[in-house]
């Protein structure tokens with residue numbers, strides 16, 4: 001008898017696809033322990049207890065899950081980097097800082113299904129022998145903070161947090177820490193400084209957090225969505241998880257879409273679904289002609305609007321082959337008649353504002369020079385040679401800054417020049433863009 | 445007048461979340477700042493001093509950390525501190541025009557409080573609500589989403605007339621009968637194929 005491997009699931013329209021991460025979002029009282037338990041909640045962690053910590057890490061490795069915070073590092077592998085048997089206090093941190101423009105998936109996971117996150121962190125804590133976890137949530141997520149706090153209290157009262165969780169002998173407690181409006185706090189070492197009450201400058205690596213993180217103790221940081229995937233991997237198995245996605249990009253993911261589409265929002269799709277699927281089948285199609293797609297949050301290079309891009313599978317490798325990145329899966333569509341220099345200036349201003357000021361290439365290069373040139377360009381004072389100057393500066397900043405924030409800024413800068421050089425040239429030659437710099441604002 | 449003297453339970457709750465070490469005490473800085481700001485609308489010098497004593501550092505240190513974050517204010521804000529997102533997805537949906545209308549209607553600029561003490565305004569960066577652009581945040585309460593000109597003016601009138609701010613909690617997709625629906629009840633997402641959980645080991 002020959003066994004044929006079933007075709008992997010790469011479309012959410014495939015009848016075999018089952019949304020899990022987002023499946024309870026919007027359901028009445030989805031955020032309560034009662035509702036979560038009625039849907040089988042906290043069974044996965046019991047399965048984890050029965051398996052033991054090392055098999056849980058193996059299951060995570062086998063699933064192929066890669067970190068959903070943007071960088072895509074394999075989660076199971078990261079967990080195995082912890083000094084598992086050193087007997088010291090280990091910490092777990094959930095990165096709920098979600099501040100990359102275009103990203104808004106974690107927000108609904110926090111408000112609508114906080115117990116899913118708590119269960120994911122319990123599983124992770126058990127696997128990594130951590131007994132304390134922090135959820136670092138961006139300060140503006142007020143409802144998320146309330147729901148997480150309430151869910152933590154419910155879980156503690158039900159014996160799901162605290163000493164000897166569900167009689168397993170495993171101790172784990174969880175606390176919420178609210179940020180205060182700084183994008184850099186999403187960078188994992190800056191986040192640890194922020195949590196320690198310091199200015200949120202990134203730390204030098206090594207030492208990596210698994211060796212010396214918060215309070216100088218072994219620490220692992222994962223994104224909200226990464227933790228939320230863990231209960232489902234334990235519940236349905238690594239084989240189920242890796243039946244979704246492409247060869248090297250496994251599983252399901254929350255994609256977000258914003259800009260002029262009929263139905264902006266968050267959609268759960270298997271990796272490998274195409275841009276065409278999310279834009280047309282899910283978001284209802286564009287409302288006006290589009291010229292550029294930002295595929296995964298503001299720092300991922302822009303891609304042109306054409307059939308080849310629309311048919312590109314949204315996975316780490318295929319988007320990489322098109323010169324961009326999957327990032328957070330936050331798709332932004334830029335309409336034809338919105339000046340690309342103005343759109344890029346908007347993002348340069350964002351990164352300049354968020355630069356922590358620690359290193360010169362970023363503080364001076366982006367925070368000062370790049371911002372000034374763009375401001376001059378959009379105000380109509382550009383000169384021939386300005387674009388070359390921007391590219392030259394980009395060359396000098398790329399790879400030379402202390403953390404990834406400066407490179408993140410170069411994503412939109414360099415790609416917009418590559419794709420829309422004509423718009424830059426027109427603006428410089430004529431003192432104004434051939435397109436408007438601002439959009440219509442809805443009256444009603 | 446010290447702020448925390450009669451708030452021992454608040455202090456205990458905050459400090460209980462961190463280790464009882466020097467580093468752990470320092471971790472209480474952000475929650476303490478937020479506590480003061482939410483009560484007073486900003487953090488006065490006296491409270492920076494007070495907090496520095498509580499966590500074992502200097503007021504200058506507290507100030508230095510505060511200045512790093514855009515949420516903390518060293519000057520008073522209005523009863524309703526309106527923060528408009530100016531980042532790309534919101535800009536594409538007209539946040540520039542929203543900002544102009546807001547500041548012209550209230551006749552105010554960042555750093556000021558309106559004479560009736562009701563409003564202050566601030567431009568902020570992406571608030572993680574790009575799917576409901578353009579949007580704004582009111583104080584430390586919540587968001588107003590998909591803000592049209594009409595919605596903005598209705599909100600301002602409501603607040604001027606002594607109304608409370610009720611945040612939007614719109615969820616873009618919800619579940620019904622095993623099927624994901626959008627706000628207009630169109631079906632989206634997969635068909636939730638039945639999956640069996642794995643058996644318990646052992």
Ligand SMILES: Cc1cc2nc3c(=O)[nH]c(=O)nc-3n(C[C@H](O)[C@H](O)[C@H](O)COP(=O)(O)O)c2cc1C
Nearest residue numbers: 067068069095097098099186187188222223226404
């Ligand atoms: C400037 C900057 C901002 C970041 N912001 C976030 C964020 O808001 N949320 C997040 O999960 N990861 C963010 N990251 C990535 C984190 O440093 C880290 O890689 C991630 O939290 C790891 O989790 P994961 O492996 O589950 O993806 C950011 C990185 C940089 C350089």
Ligand code: SF4
Nearest residue numbers: 356357358359362403
């Ligand atoms: S690259 Fe920018 S954000 Fe990162 S350390 Fe340097 S100054 Fe700070």
Ligand code: FES
Nearest residue numbers: 529534571573574
């Ligand atoms: S761009 Fe305004 S909320 Fe993200």
